[in-house]
Amino acid sequence: MGSSSLDTELAVLERDHLQLLLDILGKRGYRVVGPTVRDRAVVYDDLASVTDLPVGWTDEQDGGIYRLKRRNDGALFGYAVGPDSWKKFLHPPVVRLWRDKTGGNGFQLVEEDEGVPRFAFIGVRPCELHAIAIQDKVLLNGKYRDPSYEARRQGLFVLALNCGHAGGTCFCASMNTGPKATFGFDLALTEVLEADRHYFVVEIGTELGAEILREVPHKAASQAEKATAEGIVAKTAGQMGRRMYTTGIKDLLYRNYESPHWSDVAKLCLTCGNCTMVCPTCFCTTVEDVTDLAGEHAERWRKWDSCFTMDFSYIHGGSVRASPMARYRQWMTHKLATWIDQFGTSGCVGCGRCITWCPVAIDITEEVNAIRRSERGS
Amino acid sequence: MSTETLERVLAEHPFFKHLQRPYLELLAECASRVRFNAGEVIFRESEPANLFYVIRRGKVAVETFAPNRGPIIIQTIGEEGLLGWSWLIPPYRRRFDARAVELTWVIALDGERLREMCEKDHDFGYELMKRVADIMDQRLQATRLQLLDVYDGVRS
Amino acid sequence: MAGLPDPMVPSPLRVQRVRRETYDTFTLELEPANGADGFSFAAGQFNMLYAFGVGEVPISISGDPTKPQTLVHTVRSVGAVTQAICKLKRGDVLGVRGPFGSHWPVEEAAGGDVVIVAGGIGLAPLRPVIYYLLSNREKYGRLALVYGARTLQDLLYNPELEKWRGHFDLAVEVTVDTAAASYRGNVGVVTTLIPRVQFDPLQTAVMVCGPEVMMRFTLRELEARGIGPENIFMSMERNMKCAVGFCGHCQFGPTFICKDGPVFRYDQIQAFFAKREV
Structure with missing residues (x-):
């Protein structure tokens, strides 16, 4: 994606024409999913209409705090990311890997072949584009390719959204992952709300994006409109609730692998695994082998797993990471250091979910700072 | 059997490696060659520990006896090993049984005389003590590993 | 390396022979259930063995790499899956995925x-x-x-x-x-x-x-x-679910035991080997 010949041409799409765009995607056979309000949170689910979007909602986020609040306008994307991420579609929480055809002795196993929908993702944030690219590296770019992920990833349509609102736990600006989409989208919107006008400045990322856009009323963006959109993104970059100091972060964490600071965090950490569930890059899974009651037919299911469970590192005799200290250290060191050695990229995109959804408000940016401080102090 | 050849034999044994010549001469004076047949008892628990042995060839089992299990081998000591250090530490009594597993040639050293020499010449005493300490350390490490019982279902 | 067709789906192999090594350890000789080709591997590699309906475990291959007609595994009965595997008899079927992982440097060691x-x-x-x-x-x-x-x-x-x-x-x-x-x-x-x-x-x-x-x-x-x-x-050994680098369980510092190991040169993992709870 991201052909440079298309980059320079910005268009304008009026708010009232966004529905047409969703309709076209639906007509083309996409399963259109995007943000919607449920259980007092913005989650990602099927969208039938623009009105399913969290119209006029925003959020308040801080360590361990997430609250939806009314805005005094009709913004469609006036909030930061919620607990869901797109991995729930591309790398679903529960997937059947295979089932047996014949059963019993002499079993024949067949790979799961249930149809996978073609997804159109609406309102993908720049940090989430990075998260998808990171999961691509893990699940598609090695010696083996994850067939389940690949099937979902192929034919994905991405309508990205440049952020006009930074959440209280956002730190994409310091991770160089936002707030503006730079790759990995077919179309990218910047939402503009003016006193008497509500429109989107649209950047075209792919030929497919251009083709879809041609089917809805739009016009070329004026200099003023372009400048307005740029101004919105720049303002968002300045409103980040958090900041991650990434200089030499890999070596910092390797150097401090046995720092006493890990025990301080462990005193707070409940090892609940929330951070891993909401993280858009966490990819770990476990498998469950099941049979029918007669034990004649078997299946294998794959489920999201968390490095915070005892079971995760169990080998015969006990768990390798028995202490909460070791489990927190594994998660954070993986995310910010070993990931770089494994996949050539950080495992953190600065979305802030792990901070917001931590029941005891452990803040990954603060933990990095604390380790830096402990090093200076020693 | 001349002390000169015994001196050479001692010098070749790893326990006495690089020991200064005058010390080797001293050692040779209180050394003698001994042969144990397979199954022969070398010493028994709680006996006075006057001698210690450097093994040249063969194998010795260090054993203890448990009423419900019979004799149990704690460790076997093979070629170039050292058997016994109770001669160095009060009350100078054997803690274990020792038995030749196969035909075994050793050099027996008179620990009582060596103790006196060590008291007289602390440089010699220190040198000998370092060597015994090294053996004790090796045995302690091995015993600790043995205690961990690492094969108890740790690896599948 | 001629392995099995799908890295995620176990292929059925038939037990030809079971040898009791000790009171809790058995050696199984397996052959493809469908009369397919042999099973090439390099010394040190492992397979995921699937006991029908019970589960899957990583087990090293213990046979002769120059005789790929028969796949040989030695299994110690220590958990639910290995217990089920050790109960298999001649003619029973076992699911196999693999071979996976690195191997011992037998060729590099030549000359010394x-x-x-x-x-x-x-x-x-x-x-x-x-x-x-x-x-x-x-x-x-x-x-x-x-x-x-x-x-x-x-x-x-x-x-x-x-x-x-x-x-x-x-x-x-x-x-x-x-x-x-x-x-x-x-x-x-x-x-x-x-x-x-x-x-x-x-x-x-x-x-x-x-x-x-x-x-x-x-x-x-x-x-x-x-x-x-x-x-x-x-x-090296760690918990393992997928054997292909996707499940995340077998991480050991920056390495994955399943794909970077299980055989490591010591200096590759030395920094983490001395540390606890890695």
Whole structure:
């Protein structure tokens, strides 16, 4: 994606024409999913209409705090990311890997072949584009390719959204992952709300994006409109609730692998695994082998797993990471250091979910700072 | 059997490696060659520990006896090993049984005389003590590993 | 390497023969259920073995890499899945995915001495090395096998150990942690044998497999013998679900045991090997 010949041409799409765009995607056979309000949170689910979007909602986020609040306008994307991420579609929480055809002795196993929908993702944030690219590296770019992920990833349509609102736990600006989409989208919107006008400045990322856009009323963006959109993104970059100091972060964490600071965090950490569930890059899974009651037919299911469970590192005799200290250290060191050695990229995109959804408000940016401080102090 | 050849034999044994010549001469004076047949008892628990042995060839089992299990081998000591250090530490009594597993040639050293020499010449005493300490350390490490019982279902 | 078709879906292999090694350890010989090709692998690689309806475990291949017609696994019955595998009889079917992972550097070690240090069931992943070395004997200098087990009853491959002892050009040293007085072999932990092995420290590859604690103690003895970390190879174990780098369970610092290991050169993992709860 991201052909440079298309980059320079910005268009304008009026708010009232966004529905047409969703309709076209639906007509083309996409399963259109995007943000919607449920259980007092913005989650990602099927969208039938623009009105399913969290119209006029925003959020308040801080360590361990997430609250939806009314805005005094009709913004469609006036909030930061919620607990869901797109991995729930591309790398679903529960997937059947295979089932047996014949059963019993002499079993024949067949790979799961249930149809996978073609997804159109609406309102993908720049940090989430990075998260998808990171999961691509893990699940598609090695010696083996994850067939389940690949099937979902192929034919994905991405309508990205440049952020006009930074959440209280956002730190994409310091991770160089936002707030503006730079790759990995077919179309990218910047939402503009003016006193008497509500429109989107649209950047075209792919030929497919251009083709879809041609089917809805739009016009070329004026200099003023372009400048307005740029101004919105720049303002968002300045409103980040958090900041991650990434200089030499890999070596910092390797150097401090046995720092006493890990025990301080462990005193707070409940090892609940929330951070891993909401993280858009966490990819770990476990498998469950099941049979029918007669034990004649078997299946294998794959489920999201968390490095915070005892079971995760169990080998015969006990768990390798028995202490909460070791489990927190594994998660954070993986995310910010070993990931770089494994996949050539950080495992953190600065979305802030792990901070917001931590029941005891452990803040990954603060933990990095604390380790830096402990090093200076020693 | 001349002390000169015994001196050479001692010098070749790893326990006495690089020991200064005058010390080797001293050692040779209180050394003698001994042969144990397979199954022969070398010493028994709680006996006075006057001698210690450097093994040249063969194998010795260090054993203890448990009423419900019979004799149990704690460790076997093979070629170039050292058997016994109770001669160095009060009350100078054997803690274990020792038995030749196969035909075994050793050099027996008179620990009582060596103790006196060590008291007289602390440089010699220190040198000998370092060597015994090294053996004790090796045995302690091995015993600790043995205690961990690492094969108890740790690896599948 | 001609493995099985799908890395995620186990292929059925039929049990041809089961050999009882010890009271809790069995060696299974498997052949493709559908009469398909043999099963090529490199010494040190592992398969995921699936007991129907029970679950899957990573198990090293313990057979002869030069005889790929039969797939051989030695399994110790310690959990639900291995128990189910150990109960299989001739004619039963076992699911297999693989082979996965890195291998012992048998070719790179040519021209020098090779020392194999095995503890407990750790001999199983090293047996393919012994087969390989013996069938290419002329390529190597001195060869030694140092093998420790808990008791006499825990020793694997007894008939083969006897045979290997008969080779004048393979030094075989076996020890058990404890034994009754009637035992005439060595008693003591496996590390006590290392000082007795003859090799040239500058021209030797050492291959180690056993419980992690045993490997740590072994490394110290090897260090004392002047072997550099670049000449020591070891097979690691961690929880494993997928064997292809997707499930995340087998991470050991920056490495994945399933795809970067299980066989590592010691200096590749040295920084993390000394640390706890990695």
